[in-house]
Amino acid sequence: MSQVLSVTPSSQAESLISIRALSYRYYASSRYVLNNVNLEIQKGEVVVIAGKSGSGKSTLLRAINGLIPHQHSGDYSGKVIVDGLEVLSAKMSELATKVGYIFQNPENQIFMFSVERDIAFGLENLSFKTPDIREKVDWALNTLGIRDLALRAPHELSDGQKQRVAIAGSIIMGQKILIFDEPTSLLDPYTASNVIRIIKNLHDDLGITILIVEHRLDLVSQIANRIIVLDEGKIVFDGEPRQVMYSSNLSVHGVTEPTIIRTTKLLDPGATGPGKSYPLTTHELAHELRKQVPRIGVFQKGSHEFGTNR
């Protein structure tokens, strides 16, 4: 049943991230977490990597930003090239300027005593001059809308604010790629959708290529233009979100499909064939329902209430 839906892009040389035959096994483990993974990611993509716990998604991200193999020893084979740098031979600090990594718990990636000092951390490590650091910190504070938090201590911040500080600290070096490891898992629904909006803005305004690991696709599928599903260290699905989610049953791979998708599949059990255009958002679902059952299909854009024609 598993299939890779999209064909690997033909212009491999232009890929921002190129992973070839990557296999990896952690030290003292008998199981390969990544098993002959081949993947090309182009500039400007928003890629969601989904899969159940232990499927290898976080390991794949760590292999892209260089934590594997530089910080985790293990059995590593294959080739990962990120923006022209081969991960195995590049220095961790070089890779840090290419890839920003936002961890699941932002608390653990805010080290310094104030927000602006923490945002400056990467540039300080790269020995930037003080006026340059100040200029870039101001830019990051404004970009993330956290100027008023600049002098606050980390323990005074809310979870959403910490997430934004972590993002600011990860784009400060001008990274072209941002990796998010389950960015919404510790957040309430309102804050989570705010974070997703911020991620979308980073992509739209700054052209940053985004990689997000998630196993709940409700929020992230709306901003993604590609979904990759991993299982047992292998890519089992790779394609455009609508295509991937309507052509397969992702729940067998430990991925929670968006409510919209599950509802549509329940309403129309035949909604699994490829090539069909099925809804991905609430608006699209309402539109589809109205077409099929006009009697209950009154839905006004901008409102959140269903009504009837009669």
Add this chain to the structure above:
Amino acid sequence: MLASAIFVVSLVSHIEVLIVLITFTIALTFAAKIVKRFGKSMTFFAPLALIAFLLNYYVFPVGLLTATNLALRLFAVIASSSLFFLTTTPDELEQVMRWFHLPPDLVMIFVIAVRFVPVLFLDALQIMDAQKSRGLEFEKGNLMKRLRNTIPLLVPLIAVAVNRSLELAEAMDSRAYGATKRPTSLYVLKYNFSDYFTTIAGIVMSSFGIYFALFGRLW
């Protein structure tokens, strides 16, 4: 000022010198406009000096003068420590450490140790709640039992701290930590009038300390 106070009290046993030192420290708290907070801090810690006095005078027969002397020494150190921690933020302390060109790893150890105090404190509270909900009673029993009761708190706390440190190391590597041996800083420390004043005052105090230690009198 703290360094100078520790230096002086370790050298000098003259009560008049200690009184000058304490008076000067208190005067500085007025200059720094932290009298209220300093007062609060001292009401908490100063009884230690009183206990030291009572112990020395009644338990060990050292005489009134020596007991007062020892208590004043302790008081001087407590007062200047309070002054130091009330006027210096951890951020400033970190910058001073960098200014002295201490190894970046050492500075980072200090930063992380202080930064994660509130985080680990919250972790500890959470673990305590979890253990209490499983029937553990931290407040009951004699001293030995209470000490033993801290084990179910400390073991998970250490495990949590180790896990945090692993992710912390990954996060630091992901932000170019260790790229250079001489990292720069967003802030640049500048000496202002009050810094010059306290530095000179500290040097003068220390010089008097040395003088008294050598000659035992001013003239």
